[in-house]
Amino acid sequence: MENKWFTISVYSENNVGLLNRISGIFLKRHINIESLNVSKSEIEDVSKFTIVAHTTEKWVHNIVGQIEKQIEVIKAYYHTDDETIYQESALFKIASGLLFDERQIQNIIKDNNAQIVTVSRDFFVIAKSGRRNEIDEMHDQLKPYGIMQFVRSGRISVTKDEMKISAILKEF
Amino acid sequence: METVKEKKKSTDSKKTIKVSGAEALIHCLLAEGVETMYGYPGGAIMPVYDELYKFQDKLTHILTRHEQGATHAAQGYARVSGKVGVAIATSGPGATNLVTGLADAQIDSTPMVCITGQVTRQLLGTDAFQETDIIGISTPVTKWNYQITEASEIPEVMAKAFYIAKSGRPGPVLVDITKNAQIEAFDFSYEKCTAVRSYKPVSKPDTNAIQAAADLINSAKKPFIVWGQGVILGKAEEELKALVEKAGIPAAWTIMGASALDTAHPLNVGMVGMHGNYGPNLMTNECDLLIAIGMRFDDRVTGRLEDYAKQAKVIHFEIDPAEINKNVHADVAVLGNSKETLGLVLPLINENSHQAWHNGFKEKYKIEFDTIIKNDIHPTKDGLTMGEVIEEINLASNNKAVIVSDVGQHQMIACRYAKFSQSKSNITSGGLGTMGFALPAAIGAKMGAMDREVVAIIGDGGYQMTIQELGVIFQHKVPVKIVVLNNEHLGMVRQWQELFFERRYASTVMVNPDFVKIAEGYSIEAKRISERKDLKATIQEMMASKEPYFLEVKVEQEDNVFPMIPSGASVSEVRLK
Numbered sequence: 001m002e003n004k005w006f007t008i009s010v011y012s013e014n015n016v017g018l019l020n021r022i023s024g025i026f027l028k029r030h031i032n033i034e035s036l037n038v039s040k041s042e043i044e045d046v047s048k049f050t051i052v053a054h055t056t057e058k059w060v061h062n063i064v065g066q067i068e069k070q071i072e073v074i075k076a077y078y079h080t081d082d083e084t085i086y087q088e089s090a091l092f093k094i095a096s097g098l099l100f101d102e103r104q105i106q107n108i109i110k111d112n113n114a115q116i117v118t119v120s121r122d123f124f125v126i127a128k129s130g131r132r133n134e135i136d137e138m139h140d141q142l143k144p145y146g147i148m149q150f151v152r153s154g155r156i157s158v159t160k161d162e163m164k165i166s167a168i169l170k171e172f
Numbered sequence: 173m174e175t176v177k178e179k180k181k182s183t184d185s186k187k188t189i190k191v192s193g194a195e196a197l198i199h200c201l202l203a204e205g206v207e208t209m210y211g212y213p214g215g216a217i218m219p220v221y222d223e224l225y226k227f228q229d230k231l232t233h234i235l236t237r238h239e240q241g242a243t244h245a246a247q248g249y250a251r252v253s254g255k256v257g258v259a260i261a262t263s264g265p266g267a268t269n270l271v272t273g274l275a276d277a278q279i280d281s282t283p284m285v286c287i288t289g290q291v292t293r294q295l296l297g298t299d300a301f302q303e304t305d306i307i308g309i310s311t312p313v314t315k316w317n318y319q320i321t322e323a324s325e326i327p328e329v330m331a332k333a334f335y336i337a338k339s340g341r342p343g344p345v346l347v348d349i350t351k352n353a354q355i356e357a358f359d360f361s362y363e364k365c366t367a368v369r370s371y372k373p374v375s376k377p378d379t380n381a382i383q384a385a386a387d388l389i390n391s392a393k394k395p396f397i398v399w400g401q402g403v404i405l406g407k408a409e410e411e412l413k414a415l416v417e418k419a420g421i422p423a424a425w426t427i428m429g430a431s432a433l434d435t436a437h438p439l440n441v442g443m444v445g446m447h448g449n450y451g452p453n454l455m456t457n458e459c460d461l462l463i464a465i466g467m468r469f470d471d472r473v474t475g476r477l478e479d480y481a482k483q484a485k486v487i488h489f490e491i492d493p494a495e496i497n498k499n500v501h502a503d504v505a506v507l508g509n510s511k512e513t514l515g516l517v518l519p520l521i522n523e524n525s526h527q528a529w530h531n532g533f534k535e536k537y538k539i540e541f542d543t544i545i546k547n548d549i550h551p552t553k554d555g556l557t558m559g560e561v562i563e564e565i566n567l568a569s570n571n572k573a574v575i576v577s578d579v580g581q582h583q584m585i586a587c588r589y590a591k592f593s594q595s596k597s598n599i600t601s602g603g604l605g606t607m608g609f610a611l612p613a614a615i616g617a618k619m620g621a622m623d624r625e626v627v628a629i630i631g632d633g634g635y636q637m638t639i640q641e642l643g644v645i646f647q648h649k650v651p652v653k654i655v656v657l658n659n660e661h662l663g664m665v666r667q668w669q670e671l672f673f674e675r676r677y678a679s680t681v682m683v684n685p686d687f688v689k690i691a692e693g694y695s696i697e698a699k700r701i702s703e704r705k706d707l708k709a710t711i712q713e714m715m716a717s718k719e720p721y722f723l724e725v726k727v728e729q730e731d732n733v734f735p736m737i738p739s740g741a742s743v744s745e746v747r748l749k
Contacts, residue, residue, distance in 0.1 A: 017308075020308060073370060172368070172369045
């Protein structure tokens with residue numbers, strides 16, 4: 001079975017220690033977590049983990065089974081990239097002088113549909129949301145001018161299909 | 173029991189009383205019906221021990237000689253009684269010493285609640301004396317764990333702990349309680365937990381799956397049942413027996429499932445797995461329908477998965493959804509409690525007798541008997557065999573004893589040859605393979621079933637891993653029978669070295685102390701035998717004794733356990749020698 005990208009979505013209670021429990025399931029199987037995001041979900045008091053892993057369908061099935069078994073997990077799913085709408089966010093910190101000295105930077109910002117978040121005397125910050133390859137492209141374009149700091153978030157995603165968590169919650 | 177009723181009354185009226193966290197913990201334990209617990213005191217759990225002292229007429233605390241012993245004793249207690257076992261320890265090393273028992277209980281689905289003391293809340297994260305992150309450490313080996321930092325959390329968390337430990341697929345729960353939470357006073361009231369949002373312990377049986385399972389069973393020509401501990405945990409022994417008899421299906425067991433059906437039952441064809449019986453292993457790859465009930469297709473059961481029952485349809489009766497299609501694809505998965513699901517399948521099953529198919533098992537048994545079993549239990553050579561010792565115990569106990577085995581050759585021999593006429597009689601460390609399990613587990617088993625004879629079968633290696641628990645047997649006069657089958661080796665590893673490492677016996681030759689003198693040091697009646705002529709009478713004497721009894725049997729040093737499916741081989745490649 002070949003390795004593929006999977007997005008695992010976990011709906012859970014918001015409790016201390018649950019992240020450790022979930023990451024331990026990957027650790028036990030020697031599978032790397034490529035990105036991880038924890039946030040609130042569409043349901044009040046329910047947290048959502050979005051985890052990306054590069055593995056086989058057999059293992060992702062096994063992992064999701066084990067995650068779902070955890071007491072504080074309401075429901076866990078896995079999806080392929082085709083089944084989800086997903087994005088990442090990135091921040092680029094650039095020296096302020098370049099904004100005026102290098103006209104091309106403004107074009108890069110415009111062409112990539114990025115936004116300037118803040119400008120100060122010493123630096124300005126560009127925010128870019130999109131697919132991983134779009135952020136990588138923009139990174140490649142800015143790199144020659146000097147990037148003071150760069151950070152990219154974990155993937156966030158929503159599924160094309162309905163999740164029905166509210167209905168599941170009623171069953172408990 | 174009086175206390176439990178009183179407590180229930182006070183729960184009903186929702187009266188609250190002002191108590192310390194430590195006292196509240198005791199009330200929680202009493203309300204959950206705990207009568208016996210195992211543990212070891214220390215600084216961070218002292219307020220709880222102070223309350224245990226005050227409540228000693230209502231709640232028995234057994235001081236084991238090591239915290240690991242407390243967990244295995246709690247496991248033994250849980251496994252024979254079906255109740256939740258309870259172990260308690262202090263922070264730091266006390267807590268870390270519980271880890272092996274937690275892992276064992278997790279993999280063998282044993283309901284257990286472990287309570288640990290923790291440094292006071294203000295000291296968390298300061299590397300205080302005896303501080304350790306037991307929540308972090310125990311996370312992968314617990315069904316659930318929780319750190320209590322305020323006394324007021326105690327009732328709800330303890331109620332949840334017991335509910336989670338025993339419901340669904342049972343397992344161990346650890347509750348870590350900071351010292352301040354043990355001391356603080358609060359208004360206590362107790363309510364048992366009956367549900368947790370986000371936790372669904374048992375699925376409702378799906379009628380389509382039940383019907384599909386029944387159809388497959390009714391149309392099968394060569395059906396074969398392999399059951400596991402799920403039958404015992406689900407209290408489905410009667411349903412299993414009814415299914416086996418009505419449909420005339422040969423049935424085999426994993427070591428965790430042993431004793432759920434009488435070993436003398438004509439359709440009980442023996443044990444599957446690495447050292448299981450010849451027929452059940454071979455026939456796994458000849459059946460047209462494999463009916464797995466409450467078992468999880470462990471690698472020691474399946475051998476090489478690519479060649480496991482590929483010709484057969486598979487029905488998997490299972491409580492844990494994560495086990496479905498984990499190792500073996502199920503054509504029909506029946507989720508739910510085994511008693512309920514088997515009960516629903518039964519009326520849909522046609523009466524049948526697969527006589528010719530069953531005869532195949534009998535033929536394979538004859539081959540195994542002539543090449544292996546005969547020599548194991550009725551040997552003609554001079555040296556004593558482990559098998560004949562087990563056979564004498566069967567005879568002396570009338571197949572009624574609880575057999576608690578450790579890990580290794582003696583365990584496989586005990587599981588192969590012990591005869592069981594009642595459920596919950598085979599207590600062993602199946603999944604984790606924890607050497608040192610048997611002695612403390614036997615103590616717990618005896619306390620969990622005082623009316624039953626409990627015989628611990630232990631190797632000379634594993635015995636020395638928890639030998640200090642003789643202190644508990646001595647102090648509390650726990651009338652367990654301890655049989656050490658001494659072959660002066662770590663026998664199973666030695667067997668592998670003989671077969672797969674050209675007899676290079678690296679660190680498997682044991683230089684043992686005088687076990688009889690050690691037992692006598694604890695005032696336990698002790699004997700050593702090395703000749704066949706003394707075997708029957710000594711075992712009869714041991715079984716007749718009302719006291720603790722230690723028996724060392726010097727057995728052949730280089731006997732091997734067969735049949736054997738070598739690691740990574742297929743069940744079809746089971747070796748008779």
